Amino acid sequence: MAPEPHLLQGELSCPRCGNDVLEAVSDGIQTNFLCHQCWTCWHWELGWIAPVPALTCPGCRHHEECLRRNAERQEARTDDE
Ligand SMILES: [Zn+2]
Numbered sequence: 001m002a003p004e005p006h007l008l009q010g011e012l013s014c015p016r017c018g019n020d021v022l023e024a025v026s027d028g029i030q031t032n033f034l035c036h037q038c039w040t041c042w043h044w045e046l047g048w049i050a051p052v053p054a055l056t057c058p059g060c061r062h063h064e065e066c067l068r069r070n071a072e073r074q075e076a077r078t079d080d081e
């Protein structure tokens with residue numbers, strides 16, 4: 001049985017889209033926070049929050065979704081240019 005997702009509400013907000021409901025995901029060593037709105041995984045450390053590359057987001061249960069959304073974002077960016 002999969003463990004219940006641990007959702008943080010109002011404690012951190014996504015620097016990219018401002019969503020303040022993030023899911024804590026952990027691979028047992030490090031904990032990251034996934035934004036379900038823009039599908040970015042964030043690593044929070046010592047008051048500093050940095051995006052985790054979707055290719056490697058450790059412990060993320062939405063890995064495929066992260067990758068897909070990331071690819072879509074890249075395509076959208078290319079179209080702009
Ligand atoms: Zn976000």
Ligand SMILES: [Zn+2]
Nearest residue numbers: 041057060066
């Ligand atoms: Zn992820």
